[in-house]
Amino acid sequence: MQDLYKKFKDYGKVRLNEPLAKHTTFKIGGPASFFVTVTETNNLVALLTLLDGKGIEYFIHGGGSNTLASDAGFAGVVIDVKTRNTEVQDDVFIADAGCVTVAVAQKSMSAGLTGFEWGVGVPGTIGGAVRGNAGAMGGDMKKDILKVDVYIDGEVVEMTNEACEFGYRESAFKDNGGVILRAYLQLKKAEPDAELMKKALEHLQYRNSTQPKGFASSGCIFKNSDFKIQNAECLDTLREFDAEKMEQFEKIGKISAGWLIEQAGLKGKKKGKAEISETHGNFMLNTGGATADDVLSLIEEVKQEVYERFGIELEEEVSIL
Numbered sequence: 001m002q003d004l005y006k007k008f009k010d011y012g013k014v015r016l017n018e019p020l021a022k023h024t025t026f027k028i029g030g031p032a033s034f035f036v037t038v039t040e041t042n043n044l045v046a047l048l049t050l051l052d053g054k055g056i057e058y059f060i061h062g063g064g065s066n067t068l069a070s071d072a073g074f075a076g077v078v079i080d081v082k083t084r085n086t087e088v089q090d091d092v093f094i095a096d097a098g099c100v101t102v103a104v105a106q107k108s109m110s111a112g113l114t115g116f117e118w119g120v121g122v123p124g125t126i127g128g129a130v131r132g133n134a135g136a137m138g139g140d141m142k143k144d145i146l147k148v149d150v151y152i153d154g155e156v157v158e159m160t161n162e163a164c165e166f167g168y169r170e171s172a173f174k175d176n177g178g179v180i181l182r183a184y185l186q187l188k189k190a191e192p193d194a195e196l197m198k199k200a201l202e203h204l205q206y207r208n209s210t211q212p213k214g215f216a217s218s219g220c221i222f223k224n225s226d227f228k229i230q231n232a233e234c235l236d237t238l239r240e241f242d243a244e245k246m247e248q249f250e251k252i253g254k255i256s257a258g259w260l261i262e263q264a265g266l267k268g269k270k271k272g273k274a275e276i277s278e279t280h281g282n283f284m285l286n287t288g289g290a291t292a293d294d295v296l297s298l299i300e301e302v303k304q305e306v307y308e309r310f311g312i313e314l315e316e317e318v319s320i321l
């Protein structure tokens with residue numbers, strides 16, 4: 001243990017038995033045996049190489065805004081990615097994985113680039129956003145990524161947008177275990193003007209009016225469901241609830257998970273100190289002292305209830321550690 005502690009110190013700040021609840025937006029999670037904060041990409045690669053060489057388990061932590069960490073914590077190394085260099089090359093904005101997504105949106109606008117305004121309301125880091133193909137207000141990483149630098153199978157490689165296999169809240173990194181080191185956003189040149197800022201502020205105002213405030217959460221717990229894969233009987237049942245809403249869902253190709261949860265009468269449902277938000281059915285709130293087990297049992301209940309009522313299987317968007 002002492003040996004490992006000394007080794008890890010070569011790469012960044014090391015904390016032992018660090019409570020993950022201090023680092024997740026849910027404010028939930030037991031201790032990580034080692035919590036190593038890395039600020040340089042070369043140190044990140046060196047640490048990953050060391051851990052892979054020794055067969056030590058690790059988990060990548062970005063902003064912790066899409067992670068539900070277990071109450072038992074993590075018996076391994078949590079790598080806290082705080083690499084934050086940015087660079088502009090013509091109309092490409094380059095951001096290290098640890099850059100805060102909101103800051104990248106702001107900096108790209110200040111650099112006279114347009115296309116990433118939607119990022120102003122998404123918590124967490126660029127690395128987390130690439131892995132989950134984060135998106136908001138019609139934009140997503142898939143639309144903006146030119147390429148990424150990735151650590152995978154002991155090597156640093158460049159992957160094109162196509163190779164990232166982006167889908168709705170999906171990417172190849174969820175399966176291949178690749179660690180995103182740097183993202184290259186292909187944007188367009190435009191003078192930073194009042195119109196751009198107005199668009200960004202509208203994004204923020206819309207989000208503030210539709211999402212709960214004042215409690216810890218990890219954003220949406222479930223992915224929205226694919227309209228096309230639902231059977232006719234299930235769609236007819238849902239049309240009986242709200243035909244107009246279903247018409248909107250058909251157009252966008254997704255059935256809102258929050259809406260399904262609301263129609264199932266689950267808003268406000270509690271387990272221990274975890275509660276389904278009254279404002280947004282797809283948000284679960286830590287009302288103070290909630291455990292991961294509280295949230296997990298609420299997740300199970302929601303999945304079961306929505307399946308029994310509508311025949312739709314909800315799938316988690318949140319990463320469970």
Ligand SMILES: Cc1cc2nc3c(=O)[nH]c(=O)nc-3n(C[C@H](O)[C@H](O)[C@H](O)COP(=O)(O)OP(=O)(O)OC[C@H]3O[C@@H](n4cnc5c(N)ncnc54)[C@H](O)[C@@H]3O)c2cc1C
Binds near residue numbers: 131211
């Ligand atoms: C209030 C609120 C609102 C939100 N709104 C939105 C929204 O509008 N749209 C949206 O898409 N999401 C939203 N989210 C969810 C979340 O912000 C995004 O999923 C975000 O991109 C996660 O980034 P992160 O750095 O916090 O990821 P983390 O929670 O740190 O990690 C999530 C997963 O990604 C992995 N990961 C992190 N960094 C890397 C890396 N460099 N390489 C490989 N894997 C990595 C982790 O291991 C983990 O499995 C919201 C969350 C909150 C709390």
